[in-house]
Amino acid sequence: MEQSLTDRKxxxxxxxxxxxxxxxxxxxxxxxxTTGILVYRFNLTYTEKIQAHISELVQKHTxxxxxxxxxxxxxxxxxxxxxxxxxxxxxxxxxxxxxxLKKEYGDVFTDLGLVNGNGIQFAYEGPFKFENADYSxxxxxxxxxxxPFYISDVFAGLRGHPHFIIAVKITSNGSDYxxxxxxxxxxxxxxxxxxxxxxxxxxxxxxxxGKLQTQTNVGLKQSIIASMMDxxxxxxxxxxxxxxQDALGNKYLCVTSRLKNIDWLMVFRQDLNDAFRDLWKTQLxxxxxxxxxxxxxxxVAFTLxxxxxKLISSADKKSEVMNKQVVESGKLATIGELAAGIAxxxxxxxxxxxxxxGWIEDLFEEEDLTGSExxxxxxxxxxxxxxxxxxxxxxxxxxxxxxxKTDSTVNDVQINDAVxxxxxxxxxxxxxxxxxxxxxxxxGIPYIRIAPSELQQVILNLINNAIDAMEKSGxxxxxxxxxxxxxxxxxxxxxxxxxxxxxxNNLDRIFDPFFTTKAVGKGTGLGLSICYGIIQKMGxxxxxxxxIGSGTKFxxxxxxxxxxxxxxxxxxxxxxxxxxx
Amino acid sequence: xxxxxxxxxxISVLLVDDEKGYINVLANRLSKRSINATKAYSGGEAIQIxxxxxxxxxxxxxxxxxxxxxxxxxxxxxxxxxxxxxxxxGHGSQEAAREGISFGAFDYLTKPCELSxxxxxxxxxxxxxxxxxxxxxxx
Numbered sequence: 001m002e003q004s005l006t007d008r009k010x011x012x013x014x015x016x017x018x019x020x021x022x023x024x025x026x027x028x029x030x031x032x033x034t035t036g037i038l039v040y041r042f043n044l045t046y047t048e049k050i051q052a053h054i055s056e057l058v059q060k061h062t063x064x065x066x067x068x069x070x071x072x073x074x075x076x077x078x079x080x081x082x083x084x085x086x087x088x089x090x091x092x093x094x095x096x097x098x099x100x101l102k103k104e105y106g107d108v109f110t111d112l113g114l115v116n117g118n119g120i121q122f123a124y125e126g127p128f129k130f131e132n133a134d135y136s137x138x139x140x141x142x143x144x145x146x147x148p149f150y151i152s153d154v155f156a157g158l159r160g161h162p163h164f165i166i167a168v169k170i171t172s173n174g175s176d177y178x179x180x181x182x183x184x185x186x187x188x189x190x191x192x193x194x195x196x197x198x199x200x201x202x203x204x205x206x207x208x209x210g211k212l213q214t215q216t217n218v219g220l221k222q223s224i225i226a227s228m229m230d231x232x233x234x235x236x237x238x239x240x241x242x243x244x245q246d247a248l249g250n251k252y253l254c255v256t257s258r259l260k261n262i263d264w265l266m267v268f269r270q271d272l273n274d275a276f277r278d279l280w281k282t283q284l285x286x287x288x289x290x291x292x293x294x295x296x297x298x299x300v301a302f303t304l305x306x307x308x309x310k311l312i313s314s315a316d317k318k319s320e321v322m323n324k325q326v327v328e329s330g331k332l333a334t335i336g337e338l339a340a341g342i343a344x345x346x347x348x349x350x351x352x353x354x355x356x357x358g359w360i361e362d363l364f365e366e367e368d369l370t371g372s373e374x375x376x377x378x379x380x381x382x383x384x385x386x387x388x389x390x391x392x393x394x395x396x397x398x399x400x401x402x403x404x405k406t407d408s409t410v411n412d413v414q415i416n417d418a419v420x421x422x423x424x425x426x427x428x429x430x431x432x433x434x435x436x437x438x439x440x441x442x443x444g445i446p447y448i449r450i451a452p453s454e455l456q457q458v459i460l461n462l463i464n465n466a467i468d469a470m471e472k473s474g475x476x477x478x479x480x481x482x483x484x485x486x487x488x489x490x491x492x493x494x495x496x497x498x499x500x501x502x503x504x505n506n507l508d509r510i511f512d513p514f515f516t517t518k519a520v521g522k523g524t525g526l527g528l529s530i531c532y533g534i535i536q537k538m539g540x541x542x543x544x545x546x547x548i549g550s551g552t553k554f555x556x557x558x559x560x561x562x563x564x565x566x567x568x569x570x571x572x573x574x575x576x577x578x579x580x581x
Numbered sequence: 582x583x584x585x586x587x588x589x590x591x592i593s594v595l596l597v598d599d600e601k602g603y604i605n606v607l608a609n610r611l612s613k614r615s616i617n618a619t620k621a622y623s624g625g626e627a628i629q630i631x632x633x634x635x636x637x638x639x640x641x642x643x644x645x646x647x648x649x650x651x652x653x654x655x656x657x658x659x660x661x662x663x664x665x666x667x668x669x670x671g672h673g674s675q676e677a678a679r680e681g682i683s684f685g686a687f688d689y690l691t692k693p694c695e696l697s698x699x700x701x702x703x704x705x706x707x708x709x710x711x712x713x714x715x716x717x718x719x720x
Binding site: 354 | 600
C-alpha cells in the first residue's frame with residue numbers, strides 16, 4: 001500500500017511536470033515567435049519611415065535654400081547685366097534697383113554695392129556708410145575676382161554681425177567690377193530655423209570648413225559640429241543618413257545634404273532617444289505585454305497542471321473508493337448468502353433437537369416418573385433444550401434478516417426497525433467488549449425510501465468503530481432517532497459514545513479514503529469514507545463532533561418526503577376515529 | 582357444541598420434508614395430539630401419496646432435495662385444490678414463503694416452531710377448509 005502510494009505520487013509528479021512542460025512549450029514558442037517577428041518588422045518599418053520622413057524634410061529644405069540662393073543670385077546677375085557705367089551713374093543704378101528689389105522681396109536684400117578691380121567700393125546703396133570701403137583684402141573679394149559669380153560664407157565683416165554676400169563680376173567698358181549685395185541673414189536663417197522635429201531635432205548649415213552658417217537656439221560647440229562631419233558628406237550629393245555618437249556618449253541621428261549652389265551642408269541633428277521615442281514607447285509596451293504574457297503563462301503552467309492532477313487524483317481516489325465499495329458490498333452479499341445457507345442448515349437440526357426434547361416431554365407424561373429423583377432435573381434439562389433452541393432460532397433469524405438486506409434495493413424503511421436490527425446483531429460483540437448500547441428511538445418517524453442494507457452498513461460501521469475505540473475500557477453507545485428540528489424534512493440518527501474521542505488533527509480527515517488510525521491490517525480506512533458516500537447518495541449528510549476524553553458524536557441527517565408523513569398522519573387519525581366509533 | 586365435536590375429529594395431515602428425523606418425531610407428537618400424520622420424505626413421494634389418499638391439511642417444507650416446495654404446491658393445487666397447505670421452512674427466506682402464499686398456500690411457519698403453534702395453524706387451516714367447502718355446498 002505504502003509502495004503504491006509513493007508510486008502514485010511519483011506518477012502524479014511526472015504527470016504534473018509533463019503537462020507543465022507542454023503548456024510552457026506550446027504557449028511560449030508561438031508567443032516568442034510572434035512577438036519577435038512583429039517587433040522586428042515594426043522596428044524596421046518604423047525606422048524606415050522616420051528615415052524617409054527626415055530625409056525628405058531635409059531634402060526639401062535644402063532645395064528651398066538652393067532655390068532661394070539661385071533666385072537671389074539670378075536677381076543680382078540680372079542687375080549686373082543691366083549695368084552700363086556709361087549710361088547711368090552707378091549710385092542711381094544701385095538706388096533704383098535696391099528700391100525695386102526691396103519692393104519685390106522685402107528685406108531680403110540689405111544693400112547693393114559696386115566694387116572696382118582694386119577692391120574699393122566706389123558706389124553703395126544701403127543703410128551703412130560703406131562708400132569707398134576697401135575690400136581688397138576681404139576673402140570674398142579675392143574669391144569673387146576669379147569667378148563670374150560668388151556666394152560668400154557667413155561672416156561678421158565690417159558691420160560686425162553675421163551676413164553673407166552675393167557677388168557678380170561685371171565687365172563694362174573694358175573694366176572689371178563686382179556687383180555685390182548683402183543678404184539679410186535673418187530672412188535666410190528663418191529658412192533653416194523652421195525645421196523642428198521633436199524636442200531635439202535641429203537643422204543648420206555649415207560651410208566646407210565646418211563653420212556654422214546659421215544661428216541655432218541650441219548652443220553648438222564647434223568641436224561637436226566638427227565631430228559630426230566626415231569627408232563623405234561633402235563628396236556625396238545625396239542625402240546621407242547616419243547614426244552617430246558624440247563625445248559625451250549621446251547617440252544621435254545625423255542627416256546631411258549638400259547644397260548645389262554653394263559648398264555648404266544642410267545638417268539635421270536629433271537625439272536618437274527623441275527621434276525614436278514613439279518606437280521605443282511601442283517597444284516598451286510590447287515588452288510589457290510580453291512580460292505580462294510570460295507571467296500569465298508561467299502562473300497557468302504552474303497552477304493548472306497541479307489542479308488538473310489534483311482532479312485526476314481525486315477522481316482516481318473516488319473510483320478506487322467506489323471499487324472498494326463494490327468489493328465491500330459484494331463481500332457483504334456473499335456473507336449474507338453464506339449466512340442464509342448456514343441458517344437453513346442449522347435450523348433443521350435445531351428443529352429436530354427441540355422436537356425430540358418435546359417428544360421426551362410427551363413420553364414423560366405416559367411414564368410415571370414422578371417418584372424418580374431425577375425427574376425435575378430431566379424436566380429442567382428439556383426445558384433448557386427448548387429455550388436454547390429458541391435462542392438458536394433467534395440468532396439464525398437475525399442473520400437471515402441481515403442477509404436478506406445486503407442488496408441495495410430501495411424500499412420504504414422504518415429507521416427505528418433498521419437500527420433495532422443492527423443493535424441486536426452487534427449486541428453480542430458489544431457485551432463481549434463491555435459496551436452497553438442504549439437506544440432512544442422516537443416514535444412517529446416517517447418511512448424513508450432508501451436501501452436498508454446501505455443504511456445498516458453505515459450504522460454497523462459506526463457502532464463497530466465506537467466499540468473498537470472503547471475496546472480497552474468499555475463504555476456506552478447512545479443511539480437516538482428523531483425528526484430534525486434544524487433541517488426541514490430531515491430525520492436525524494445520532495450516535496454518541498463516551499470513548500477516548502478523536503484528536504482534532506484526525507477529525508478533519510476521518511471521512512478521507514484510506515485514512516485510518518487502526519494498526520496495519522486492522523482497518524482499510526474506507527469504512528467512514530463509504531458511509532459518507534452512502535449518506536451523500538441518500539441526499540443526506542453526516543457530521544462528527546468529538547472531544548478528547550469525553551467521546552464522539554456522529555449525526556446523520558436523511559431527507560424524507562412530506563407526503564409520507566401526511567399519509568401516516570391521516571392513518572393515525574383514521575385509527576383514532578375508528579376507535580372512537 | 583358443533584365446534585367441539587369438530588375438534589374431536591381426527592385431522593389427517595400429510596407432513597412433507599426431506600428431514601426424516603424431523604417429520605418422524607413431529608408425526609409422533611402430532612399423533613399424541615389426535616392428529617393423524619402421514620410422512621412423505623420427498624416432494625415426489627408426497628404427490629404420490631396425495632394421489633391415493635385424502636388429507637385435511639398438508640404441511641410442506643419449502644426446500645427439499647428433489648423438488649422445490651412451491652413446485653410441489655403448484656402440483657398439489659391442481660390435484661386437490663381444496664386441501665390447505667402450510668409451509669414449514671427452515672430457510673429464513675420469508676419471500677419464498679410469501680411467494681408460496683401467493684400460489685395458494687394457507688400460511689407459513691419457520692423452523693424451529695412451537696408444536697402448539699403448528700397445531701393451532703393446522704386446526705385453523707382445517708377449519709377454514711371446512712367452512713369453504715360448506716360454503717360451496719350451499720352455493
